Amino acid sequence: MTRILSLLLLAAYSAIAQPSNWTGPYKPCLNSAELRKTGHMSIGVRYDIADRRIIQQFHRAFHFWSNILDAEFHDDPSTSCSVAILDGTKALLGNRDIVARAQLPDRLNFYGWIAVDPKAGRYLSDEDAVAIWIHEIGHLLGLRHNPSAVMWRLYLCCELNPPAGLARSRRQL
Numbered sequence: 750m751t752r753i754l755s756l757l758l759l760a761a762y763s764a765i766a767q768p769s770n771w772t773g774p775y776k777p778c779l780n781s782a783e784l785r786k787t788g789h790m791s792i793g794v795r796y797d798i799a800d801r802r803i804i805q806q807f808h809r810a811f812h813f814w815s816n817i818l819d820a821e822f823h824d825d826p827s828t829s830c831s832v833a834i835l836d837g838t839k840a841l842l843g844n845r846d847i848v849a850r851a852q853l854p855d856r857l858n859f860y861g862w863i864a865v866d867p868k869a870g871r872y873l874s875d876e877d878a879v880a881i882w883i884h885e886i887g888h889l890l891g892l893r894h895n896p897s898a899v900m901w902r903l904y905l906c907c908e909l910n911p912p913a914g915l916a917r918s919r920r921q922l
Contacts, residue, residue, distance in 0.1 A: 770852040770859055775835050776828050781861030783831040784889055785854050790818065793825025795833045802870045803878065807834055810882035814890070830861070832889060837864030848873065848881055851888035861889060 775797065783790050794811065796804050811822035825831075841864050842850060851863045863885045869878060883899055892900045 767857055769857040770862075771841060771850065771864075772858055773835070773838070773841055773862075773864070775833065775860070775862060778830040778833050778861040779828050780831045781854075781859055784861055785891070788819060790820040790831075792820055792822045792832060793827075793830040794822055795826055795828075795830040796824070797833055797835045798865060798867065799836070800867065800870045802875075803865060804834070806875060806878045807882050809875075809879045810886055813879075813883050814886055818890075832861040832863065832886075835862055835864045836867040842866055849885045851885040853888060854891045863889065 776795075778793075778795065780793065783792055792811075794807070796807070798804065814820060815822055837850060842848075847866070848869050849863055849865045852859050852861065863882075865882075873881070887900050894900055
């Protein structure tokens with residue numbers, strides 16, 4: 750009996766100790782585990798956003814990763830996707846004018862989601878947006894902030910003189 754109680758307590762502690770991802774009223778991606786694989790990955794991407802410009806920018810960002818990883822990215826409008834690009838809400842993105850937010854694969858409730866400010870296409874240049882989307886996809890792949898060019902906090906590169914269009918994205922992503 751003591752052994753069973755110990756196992757139950759350990760399981761409860763593990764669930765509490767592991768942080769959870771942000772969630773929202775979004776459809777899941779049922780193949781998000783594909784992002785945790787080693788070897789070749791076939792990653793379906795669902796776009797639950799209306800802005801065609803942001804979708805084109807994400808295509809460029811996924812192309813960047815396909816040149817680095819053994820991965821193919823393709824559009825998948827169903828819940829069989831691995832990644833979903835979503836319209837973020839003010840509640841989700843916060844009051845700090847965050848442009849995008851990605852889930853992390855080592856946390857609970859991982860569905861492969863990246864939430865994007867639906868107005869980002871109005872104030873980000875294509876170049877700035879693609880750099881941010883590359884960064885957020887890196888988080889989906891398990892990368893954390895570090896001094897690499899892709900995963901460094903974007904505001905550090907532009908703190909003194911942000912390029913036009915990037916002033917609003919000068920915050921920790």
